[in-house]
Amino acid sequence: MKIECRDVRKNYKKKEVLKGIDLVLEKGKIYGLIGRNGAGKTTLLSILSAQNPASFGNILLDGREIWENAEALSHIYFAREIITSSNSNASGLKVKEYLKLAETYLPRWDKDMAQRLTELFHLDRKQRITKLSKGMVSMLQIVVALASKADFTFLDEPVSGLDVVAREAFYRLLLEEFTETERTFVISTHIIEEAADIFEEVIFLHEGKILLKENTQDLLEHSVYVSGKTEAVDRLIQGKQIYCPEVLGRSKSALVRLREGERLSGGEGVTLQGVNLQKIFVVLCGGEERV
């Protein structure tokens, strides 16, 4: 089972938010969707789940268009922020009523799991959603996403507002569910480092385009931060794929992306350092604001 996104574009009036997205999401993987504020992550996830029409392009599940295709959509669930303002549909609902509603429209709903997770997160089923704290609303979003049992489950900033204990609990639950099932998860997050180990692949969405989609481990193994005396660094990085070279006095630094089979060996006056996912993201997507 796979989802294919073919040349998907989205305009809001004259503003082009997605600029030709080609993407394949395979079964049985956890993807991290990472991008700056306004990069288009929520828009992309809403289009991948047919909650929002694309302006151009197609989304296919095993070759079949998902738009107005109830069977295809029964395999896809997008857990987006529950809007708790007074004019939202969820307003006024109690937690148990919201879960009941989820049960009616999610064909693979796991009631026992929803019950278990609600207890685990200490969510009061009688509480109105509008009275929940921000973190508790995120927990409810996570409960529904996991209990949806959808083959493709998308979570938009699921850990937003969660304290560190609840975030750890979420990552653990996600991994448990992932190892027991063949489900695919796409998680958008701004908290990159603590989730980096969970993502089998990362997708960097930058200014409406996919800048990178790669196995996380490969990406980390093939990224090296080089610094040292300018001449020595220049010799080392010659012919290599480099990002953000910076010169400070007689020193130079740059991020090097090694191609398959390429190696770097440090010499006199040069330091080689591994980089983490957050650093790679800042270098590739940070632009002028990078520090």
Ligand SMILES: Nc1ncnc2c1ncn2[C@@H]1O[C@H](COP(=O)(O)OP(=O)(O)OP(=O)(O)O)[C@@H](O)[C@H]1O
């Ligand atoms: N319904 C809408 N009408 C008009 N513009 C919109 C609408 N939804 C999103 N946008 C615009 O599209 C762009 C992408 O928004 P989107 O919410 O997809 O980004 P994001 O990557 O999820 O951002 P964040 O990380 O801040 O949540 C932004 O410039 C936003 O203002």
